Amino acid sequence: MSDKPAWLKSHGTPWSVRSEKIVYDNPWITVTEYQATAPTGRPALYGKIGFKNQAIGIVPLHDDGTVTLIGQNRFSLANYSWELPEGGAPMGEDPLDGAKRELAEEAGLEASDWRLILRLELSNSVTDERGYGYLALGLTPTQTEPDETEDLAVVRVPFTEALDAAVAGHMPDALTVALLLRVHHMAVRGELPSDLARLVLG
Incomplete structure:
Protein backbone atom coordinates (compact mmCIF):
# COMPACT_ATOMS: atom_id res chain seq x y z
CA MET A 1 0.00 0.00 0.00
CA PHE A 51 -16.63 -6.82 17.86
CA LYS A 52 -14.71 -9.86 19.10
CA ASN A 53 -13.56 -10.82 15.60
CA GLN A 54 -11.80 -9.04 12.78
CA ALA A 55 -13.78 -8.91 9.51
CA ILE A 56 -12.15 -10.75 6.60
CA GLY A 57 -12.96 -10.53 2.90
CA ILE A 58 -11.27 -12.34 0.00
CA VAL A 59 -11.28 -11.75 -3.76
CA PRO A 60 -10.65 -15.22 -5.25
CA LEU A 61 -9.49 -14.16 -8.72
CA HIS A 62 -8.96 -17.04 -11.12
CA ASP A 63 -6.46 -17.06 -14.00
CA ASP A 64 -9.28 -16.72 -16.54
CA GLY A 65 -10.52 -13.47 -15.00
CA THR A 66 -13.45 -14.98 -13.14
CA VAL A 67 -14.17 -14.52 -9.45
CA THR A 68 -15.89 -16.87 -7.01
CA LEU A 69 -18.89 -15.47 -5.13
CA ILE A 70 -20.98 -16.81 -2.26
CA GLY A 71 -24.76 -16.54 -1.88
CA GLN A 72 -26.53 -16.87 1.45
CA ASN A 73 -29.47 -15.69 3.51
CA ARG A 74 -28.39 -13.01 5.97
CA PHE A 75 -30.17 -12.57 9.31
CA SER A 76 -29.79 -8.86 10.13
CA LEU A 77 -31.48 -7.44 7.01
CA ALA A 78 -33.52 -10.59 6.28
CA ASN A 79 -32.24 -10.66 2.71
CA TYR A 80 -30.38 -12.92 0.30
CA SER A 81 -26.85 -11.65 -0.24
CA TRP A 82 -24.34 -12.41 -2.98
CA GLU A 83 -20.88 -11.45 -1.81
CA LEU A 84 -17.22 -12.38 -1.78
CA PRO A 85 -16.08 -15.11 0.62
CA GLU A 86 -16.07 -13.46 4.05
CA GLY A 87 -15.84 -14.28 7.71
CA GLY A 88 -14.15 -13.44 10.95
CA ALA A 89 -10.77 -13.98 12.54
CA PRO A 90 -10.55 -13.91 16.35
CA MET A 91 -8.70 -10.98 17.88
CA GLY A 92 -5.05 -11.95 18.17
CA GLU A 93 -5.14 -14.26 15.14
CA ASP A 94 -3.25 -13.23 12.03
CA PRO A 95 -6.00 -12.03 9.64
CA LEU A 96 -4.30 -13.95 6.82
CA ASP A 97 -4.83 -17.22 8.68
CA GLY A 98 -8.51 -16.33 8.98
CA ALA A 99 -8.68 -15.49 5.27
CA LYS A 100 -7.19 -18.85 4.29
CA ARG A 101 -9.64 -20.66 6.52
CA GLU A 102 -12.68 -18.75 5.22
CA LEU A 103 -11.73 -19.25 1.57
CA ALA A 104 -11.49 -23.00 2.10
CA GLU A 105 -14.62 -23.25 4.25
CA GLU A 106 -16.90 -21.18 2.03
CA ALA A 107 -15.53 -21.48 -1.50
CA GLY A 108 -13.60 -24.76 -1.38
CA LEU A 109 -10.45 -23.01 -2.61
CA GLU A 110 -6.87 -22.49 -1.54
CA ALA A 111 -4.43 -19.98 -3.00
CA SER A 112 -0.68 -19.94 -3.59
CA ASP A 113 -0.47 -16.12 -3.73
CA TRP A 114 -2.03 -13.92 -1.01
CA ARG A 115 -1.95 -10.13 -1.00
CA LEU A 116 -3.38 -7.77 1.63
CA ILE A 117 -4.98 -5.11 -0.56
CA LEU A 118 -7.24 -3.09 1.75
CA ARG A 119 -7.83 -2.24 5.40
CA LEU A 120 -11.27 -0.98 6.34
CA GLU A 121 -13.27 0.44 9.24
CA LEU A 122 -16.85 -0.79 8.91
CA SER A 123 -19.55 1.60 10.15
CA ASN A 124 -17.05 3.44 12.36
CA SER A 125 -19.62 5.79 13.86
CA VAL A 126 -21.14 3.03 16.03
CA THR A 127 -18.79 0.03 15.87
CA ASP A 128 -15.09 -0.68 16.37
CA GLU A 129 -15.08 -3.37 13.67
CA ARG A 130 -11.98 -3.46 11.47
CA GLY A 131 -11.75 -5.34 8.20
CA TYR A 132 -8.94 -6.81 6.12
CA GLY A 133 -9.29 -7.49 2.41
CA TYR A 134 -7.14 -9.97 0.52
CA LEU A 135 -6.57 -10.84 -3.11
CA ALA A 136 -6.13 -14.59 -3.56
CA LEU A 137 -4.38 -15.84 -6.72
CA GLY A 138 -3.13 -19.23 -7.88
CA LEU A 139 -6.38 -20.93 -6.89
CA THR A 140 -6.91 -24.68 -6.59
CA PRO A 141 -9.84 -26.70 -5.18
CA THR A 142 -9.86 -27.98 -1.62
CA GLN A 143 -12.39 -29.42 0.83
CA THR A 144 -15.26 -27.12 1.87
CA GLU A 145 -16.29 -26.94 5.52
CA PRO A 146 -19.16 -24.45 5.89
CA ASP A 147 -20.29 -23.37 9.33
CA GLU A 148 -23.23 -25.36 10.75
CA THR A 149 -25.53 -22.32 10.32
CA GLU A 150 -24.53 -21.64 6.68
CA ASP A 151 -26.44 -22.82 3.60
CA LEU A 152 -24.19 -21.49 0.86
CA ALA A 153 -24.45 -21.22 -2.93
CA VAL A 154 -21.22 -20.82 -4.91
CA VAL A 155 -20.89 -19.29 -8.38
CA ARG A 156 -17.96 -18.31 -10.58
CA VAL A 157 -18.54 -15.30 -12.83
CA PRO A 158 -16.42 -12.89 -14.90
CA PHE A 159 -14.87 -10.21 -12.72
CA THR A 160 -16.43 -7.49 -14.89
CA GLU A 161 -19.93 -8.91 -14.24
CA ALA A 162 -19.31 -9.04 -10.49
CA LEU A 163 -18.06 -5.44 -10.44
CA ASP A 164 -21.00 -4.22 -12.53
CA ALA A 165 -23.44 -5.99 -10.17
CA ALA A 166 -21.75 -4.45 -7.13
CA VAL A 167 -21.75 -0.86 -8.37
CA ALA A 168 -25.33 -1.24 -9.63
CA GLY A 169 -26.42 -2.05 -6.07
CA HIS A 170 -27.23 -5.72 -6.67
CA MET A 171 -24.43 -6.80 -4.31
CA PRO A 172 -24.48 -4.07 -1.62
CA ASP A 173 -22.27 -5.85 0.92
CA ALA A 174 -19.67 -3.23 1.88
CA LEU A 175 -16.61 -5.51 1.85
CA THR A 176 -17.61 -6.89 -1.55
CA VAL A 177 -18.07 -3.47 -3.15
CA ALA A 178 -14.85 -2.07 -1.68
CA LEU A 179 -12.69 -5.05 -2.60
CA LEU A 180 -13.96 -5.39 -6.16
CA LEU A 181 -13.32 -1.69 -6.72
CA ARG A 182 -9.84 -2.07 -5.19
CA VAL A 183 -8.93 -4.89 -7.57
CA HIS A 184 -10.17 -2.82 -10.52
CA HIS A 185 -8.02 0.06 -9.22
CA MET A 186 -5.03 -2.29 -9.06
CA ALA A 187 -5.60 -3.30 -12.68
CA VAL A 188 -5.76 0.34 -13.79
CA ARG A 189 -2.55 1.18 -11.93
CA GLY A 190 -0.60 -1.79 -13.27
CA GLU A 191 -0.47 -3.60 -9.92
CA LEU A 192 -1.69 -6.91 -11.40
CA PRO A 193 -0.02 -9.22 -13.92
CA SER A 194 -0.74 -7.72 -17.37
CA ASP A 195 -2.79 -10.65 -18.70
CA LEU A 196 -4.94 -10.69 -15.57
CA ALA A 197 -5.32 -6.91 -15.62
CA ARG A 198 -6.70 -7.06 -19.17
CA LEU A 199 -9.33 -9.56 -18.07
CA VAL A 200 -10.27 -7.50 -15.00
CA LEU A 201 -10.66 -4.38 -17.13
CA GLY A 202 -12.71 -6.22 -19.76
Whole structure:
Protein backbone atom coordinates (compact mmCIF):
# COMPACT_ATOMS: atom_id res chain seq x y z
CA MET A 1 0.00 0.00 0.00
CA SER A 2 1.17 3.54 -0.74
CA ASP A 3 2.53 6.00 1.82
CA LYS A 4 0.06 8.28 3.62
CA PRO A 5 -0.25 11.81 2.10
CA ALA A 6 0.76 14.72 4.33
CA TRP A 7 -2.80 16.13 4.43
CA LEU A 8 -4.13 12.99 6.15
CA LYS A 9 -3.62 14.25 9.69
CA SER A 10 -5.70 14.61 12.85
CA HIS A 11 -7.48 17.86 13.73
CA GLY A 12 -9.24 19.12 16.84
CA THR A 13 -9.84 17.47 20.19
CA PRO A 14 -10.67 13.74 20.43
CA TRP A 15 -13.75 12.35 22.18
CA SER A 16 -13.38 11.66 25.91
CA VAL A 17 -15.28 9.23 28.15
CA ARG A 18 -16.75 10.16 31.54
CA SER A 19 -18.32 6.78 32.31
CA GLU A 20 -19.19 3.51 30.59
CA LYS A 21 -21.24 0.38 31.18
CA ILE A 22 -21.72 -2.84 29.23
CA VAL A 23 -25.40 -3.30 28.40
CA TYR A 24 -25.13 -6.50 26.29
CA ASP A 25 -22.53 -9.19 25.73
CA ASN A 26 -22.37 -12.45 23.75
CA PRO A 27 -19.54 -14.50 22.14
CA TRP A 28 -19.42 -12.18 19.10
CA ILE A 29 -20.21 -8.63 20.24
CA THR A 30 -20.38 -6.32 23.25
CA VAL A 31 -22.64 -3.25 23.40
CA THR A 32 -21.30 -0.50 25.65
CA GLU A 33 -23.08 2.71 26.65
CA TYR A 34 -20.92 5.77 27.24
CA GLN A 35 -21.39 9.14 28.87
CA ALA A 36 -18.97 11.02 26.68
CA THR A 37 -17.74 14.50 25.81
CA ALA A 38 -17.72 15.41 22.13
CA PRO A 39 -14.82 17.20 20.39
CA THR A 40 -16.94 20.37 20.65
CA GLY A 41 -17.05 20.05 24.46
CA ARG A 42 -20.72 19.07 24.52
CA PRO A 43 -21.89 16.07 26.61
CA ALA A 44 -23.15 13.14 24.56
CA LEU A 45 -24.69 9.72 25.14
CA TYR A 46 -22.95 7.18 22.93
CA GLY A 47 -23.44 3.48 22.25
CA LYS A 48 -20.73 1.34 20.68
CA ILE A 49 -20.87 -2.19 19.32
CA GLY A 50 -17.55 -3.87 20.06
CA PHE A 51 -16.63 -6.82 17.86
CA LYS A 52 -14.71 -9.86 19.10
CA ASN A 53 -13.56 -10.82 15.60
CA GLN A 54 -11.80 -9.04 12.78
CA ALA A 55 -13.78 -8.91 9.51
CA ILE A 56 -12.15 -10.75 6.60
CA GLY A 57 -12.96 -10.53 2.90
CA ILE A 58 -11.27 -12.34 0.00
CA VAL A 59 -11.28 -11.75 -3.76
CA PRO A 60 -10.65 -15.22 -5.25
CA LEU A 61 -9.49 -14.16 -8.72
CA HIS A 62 -8.96 -17.04 -11.12
CA ASP A 63 -6.46 -17.06 -14.00
CA ASP A 64 -9.28 -16.72 -16.54
CA GLY A 65 -10.52 -13.47 -15.00
CA THR A 66 -13.45 -14.98 -13.14
CA VAL A 67 -14.17 -14.52 -9.45
CA THR A 68 -15.89 -16.87 -7.01
CA LEU A 69 -18.89 -15.47 -5.13
CA ILE A 70 -20.98 -16.81 -2.26
CA GLY A 71 -24.76 -16.54 -1.88
CA GLN A 72 -26.53 -16.87 1.45
CA ASN A 73 -29.47 -15.69 3.51
CA ARG A 74 -28.39 -13.01 5.97
CA PHE A 75 -30.17 -12.57 9.31
CA SER A 76 -29.79 -8.86 10.13
CA LEU A 77 -31.48 -7.44 7.01
CA ALA A 78 -33.52 -10.59 6.28
CA ASN A 79 -32.24 -10.66 2.71
CA TYR A 80 -30.38 -12.92 0.30
CA SER A 81 -26.85 -11.65 -0.24
CA TRP A 82 -24.34 -12.41 -2.98
CA GLU A 83 -20.88 -11.45 -1.81
CA LEU A 84 -17.22 -12.38 -1.78
CA PRO A 85 -16.08 -15.11 0.62
CA GLU A 86 -16.07 -13.46 4.05
CA GLY A 87 -15.84 -14.28 7.71
CA GLY A 88 -14.15 -13.44 10.95
CA ALA A 89 -10.77 -13.98 12.54
CA PRO A 90 -10.55 -13.91 16.35
CA MET A 91 -8.70 -10.98 17.88
CA GLY A 92 -5.05 -11.95 18.17
CA GLU A 93 -5.14 -14.26 15.14
CA ASP A 94 -3.25 -13.23 12.03
CA PRO A 95 -6.00 -12.03 9.64
CA LEU A 96 -4.30 -13.95 6.82
CA ASP A 97 -4.83 -17.22 8.68
CA GLY A 98 -8.51 -16.33 8.98
CA ALA A 99 -8.68 -15.49 5.27
CA LYS A 100 -7.19 -18.85 4.29
CA ARG A 101 -9.64 -20.66 6.52
CA GLU A 102 -12.68 -18.75 5.22
CA LEU A 103 -11.73 -19.25 1.57
CA ALA A 104 -11.49 -23.00 2.10
CA GLU A 105 -14.62 -23.25 4.25
CA GLU A 106 -16.90 -21.18 2.03
CA ALA A 107 -15.53 -21.48 -1.50
CA GLY A 108 -13.60 -24.76 -1.38
CA LEU A 109 -10.45 -23.01 -2.61
CA GLU A 110 -6.87 -22.49 -1.54
CA ALA A 111 -4.43 -19.98 -3.00
CA SER A 112 -0.68 -19.94 -3.59
CA ASP A 113 -0.47 -16.12 -3.73
CA TRP A 114 -2.03 -13.92 -1.01
CA ARG A 115 -1.95 -10.13 -1.00
CA LEU A 116 -3.38 -7.77 1.63
CA ILE A 117 -4.98 -5.11 -0.56
CA LEU A 118 -7.24 -3.09 1.75
CA ARG A 119 -7.83 -2.24 5.40
CA LEU A 120 -11.27 -0.98 6.34
CA GLU A 121 -13.27 0.44 9.24
CA LEU A 122 -16.85 -0.79 8.91
CA SER A 123 -19.55 1.60 10.15
CA ASN A 124 -17.05 3.44 12.36
CA SER A 125 -19.62 5.79 13.86
CA VAL A 126 -21.14 3.03 16.03
CA THR A 127 -18.79 0.03 15.87
CA ASP A 128 -15.09 -0.68 16.37
CA GLU A 129 -15.08 -3.37 13.67
CA ARG A 130 -11.98 -3.46 11.47
CA GLY A 131 -11.75 -5.34 8.20
CA TYR A 132 -8.94 -6.81 6.12
CA GLY A 133 -9.29 -7.49 2.41
CA TYR A 134 -7.14 -9.97 0.52
CA LEU A 135 -6.57 -10.84 -3.11
CA ALA A 136 -6.13 -14.59 -3.56
CA LEU A 137 -4.38 -15.84 -6.72
CA GLY A 138 -3.13 -19.23 -7.88
CA LEU A 139 -6.38 -20.93 -6.89
CA THR A 140 -6.91 -24.68 -6.59
CA PRO A 141 -9.84 -26.70 -5.18
CA THR A 142 -9.86 -27.98 -1.62
CA GLN A 143 -12.39 -29.42 0.83
CA THR A 144 -15.26 -27.12 1.87
CA GLU A 145 -16.29 -26.94 5.52
CA PRO A 146 -19.16 -24.45 5.89
CA ASP A 147 -20.29 -23.37 9.33
CA GLU A 148 -23.23 -25.36 10.75
CA THR A 149 -25.53 -22.32 10.32
CA GLU A 150 -24.53 -21.64 6.68
CA ASP A 151 -26.44 -22.82 3.60
CA LEU A 152 -24.19 -21.49 0.86
CA ALA A 153 -24.45 -21.22 -2.93
CA VAL A 154 -21.22 -20.82 -4.91
CA VAL A 155 -20.89 -19.29 -8.38
CA ARG A 156 -17.96 -18.31 -10.58
CA VAL A 157 -18.54 -15.30 -12.83
CA PRO A 158 -16.42 -12.89 -14.90
CA PHE A 159 -14.87 -10.21 -12.72
CA THR A 160 -16.43 -7.49 -14.89
CA GLU A 161 -19.93 -8.91 -14.24
CA ALA A 162 -19.31 -9.04 -10.49
CA LEU A 163 -18.06 -5.44 -10.44
CA ASP A 164 -21.00 -4.22 -12.53
CA ALA A 165 -23.44 -5.99 -10.17
CA ALA A 166 -21.75 -4.45 -7.13
CA VAL A 167 -21.75 -0.86 -8.37
CA ALA A 168 -25.33 -1.24 -9.63
CA GLY A 169 -26.42 -2.05 -6.07
CA HIS A 170 -27.23 -5.72 -6.67
CA MET A 171 -24.43 -6.80 -4.31
CA PRO A 172 -24.48 -4.07 -1.62
CA ASP A 173 -22.27 -5.85 0.92
CA ALA A 174 -19.67 -3.23 1.88
CA LEU A 175 -16.61 -5.51 1.85
CA THR A 176 -17.61 -6.89 -1.55
CA VAL A 177 -18.07 -3.47 -3.15
CA ALA A 178 -14.85 -2.07 -1.68
CA LEU A 179 -12.69 -5.05 -2.60
CA LEU A 180 -13.96 -5.39 -6.16
CA LEU A 181 -13.32 -1.69 -6.72
CA ARG A 182 -9.84 -2.07 -5.19
CA VAL A 183 -8.93 -4.89 -7.57
CA HIS A 184 -10.17 -2.82 -10.52
CA HIS A 185 -8.02 0.06 -9.22
CA MET A 186 -5.03 -2.29 -9.06
CA ALA A 187 -5.60 -3.30 -12.68
CA VAL A 188 -5.76 0.34 -13.79
CA ARG A 189 -2.55 1.18 -11.93
CA GLY A 190 -0.60 -1.79 -13.27
CA GLU A 191 -0.47 -3.60 -9.92
CA LEU A 192 -1.69 -6.91 -11.40
CA PRO A 193 -0.02 -9.22 -13.92
CA SER A 194 -0.74 -7.72 -17.37
CA ASP A 195 -2.79 -10.65 -18.70
CA LEU A 196 -4.94 -10.69 -15.57
CA ALA A 197 -5.32 -6.91 -15.62
CA ARG A 198 -6.70 -7.06 -19.17
CA LEU A 199 -9.33 -9.56 -18.07
CA VAL A 200 -10.27 -7.50 -15.00
CA LEU A 201 -10.66 -4.38 -17.13
CA GLY A 202 -12.71 -6.22 -19.76
